Amino acid sequence: MIEKTVAELSVALASGDISSVELTQVYLDRIARFNADLNAFITVCDESAMDQARAADAARANGETGALLGIPMAHKDIFCTQGISTTCGSRILQNFVSPYDATVVEHFKTAGAVTLGKTNMDEFAMGSSNETSFFGPVKNPWDSNRVPGGSSGGSAAAVAAGLCAMATGTDTGGSIRQPAAFCGITGFKPSYGRVSRWGMIAFASSLDQAGPLCQSAEDAALMMNVMAGLDSKDSTSIDKDVEDYTTTLNDSLDGLKIGIPRQHFAQGLSAEVEQTIRDALKEYEKLGATIKEIDLPNNHLSVSAYYVVAPAEASANLSRYDGVRYGYRCENPLDLEDMYKRTRSEGFGDEVKRRIMVGTYALSAGFYDAYYRKAQKIRRLIKNDFNEAFDEVDIIVGPTSPHTAFELGAKSDPVAMYLEDIYTIAVNLAGLPAISIPGGMVDGLPIGMHMVGNDFAEARVLNIAHQFQRQTDWHRNKPAAFTQED
């Protein structure tokens, strides 16, 4: 069963081949067996998952239907889940139990999906390897000496290892797409504003966006049908009709214009990854697409601009963790200032503290124009680059990451880690939809192909990704250590 996509499981549930209770038990058993090594889950919800599975089976017996009814899933531990611990990968929220559900969580509950648990992540989503988590790093299911990527590393590893059928993630600079690439699965970041951010713990509010991690573009479409939409509780969620993303999956790609950015095939890209992506592009030519080189001339400035905008917004967002209303508080504070300082210094990890300080510095008196305002101007240049590219092409394709998953501990220098997101970060600054799908393998490790669409072109991006997956089986590859079902 675990090799089946959500779309296939949905058919199996509808036809009565398997019940949600049986399916949920399969995944819970696998979590019990594999999670100690993989560390993909921070919290497992055995009892409530079985309750939800029984409720889904009962609803189906009563004539209810729905593509996600009874499908076992996981939520990144950044989404608030009522009555379930929500840690954001941090000591400061280690004992926090959310009093409400995030809008995304509520949508999946309404659709009848079963929550198996909460997945591990870089602390406050700040990282590209899952190594900044207070709860320890997640292992890559393809090679346990390697990172799963981050920050949604737990969700990506859980899907790749068959510990859940699908999972949610969030993407501020590549945090859905890069782990999807490293773990050999499909990860989709929607346009900014397409999915509600309410109840999703804030990192950088003008960049954060929730999206699906799953086995195929078709599954991503099924998840997006549930996740997307206006939410009165998120003032930046967009008032735009939600399409049924499954109806256009099989649209023809004849005449599709693909742009490949010279800047994404330049120095720093591994030769094997480049060859894999160029080979994958040939599949699109067979489907009637034409390919042309394009320029994103300001792409090289995206990491620098991002490391002003994201830390600045984070420094403001994370000021709420003060040891007063919820979360960790230090022992025996001497006075109020001592309480704030020790609570935050003991509660946050090194990377989070670094980013808070960089953001505080960038926003401090006298530096605003040189840093924050300058970064916003660069952000405009980056957005303009994409606008000009989309005058010529329908989709921008390249590698998700310069190489395959790296070894645990290999990137101890923060700046080296930041440069990991060189192909994904500009997309968040511009607010565009983008997907990573498996495009090939090198030395037993998966390679992600990155595809960026124009504003609110999620249906088109999913269509283009799905057509590749109809022609190829890369998305069906599974890590050998996790394929036995007993």
Next chain:
Amino acid sequence: MAFDKSEVEKIAHLARLHISDLEADEVTARIGDILHLIDQMQSVDTDAVEPLAHPLDVVQRLRRDEITEKNRREELQTLAPSSQDGLYLVPKVLE
């Protein structure tokens, strides 16, 4: 822009973080590296460029000024490290 240990102390205080003497050199060096990366931005002339604060070119939605949330004070206060009689308790501020 020079960035030294005294700057770290200043911004750590602004951010209400405590950086110990043991950590100070390492933190200063790391943040210095990050600021060096950030300074790549300065190589581009952006005088005529309009800043982009947000990816969506839309006006903030407004709503009626009505109370839409129910009072969950007691429930929410159970999450606090220390509370009493509906109040959050912190170390004494005034003697």
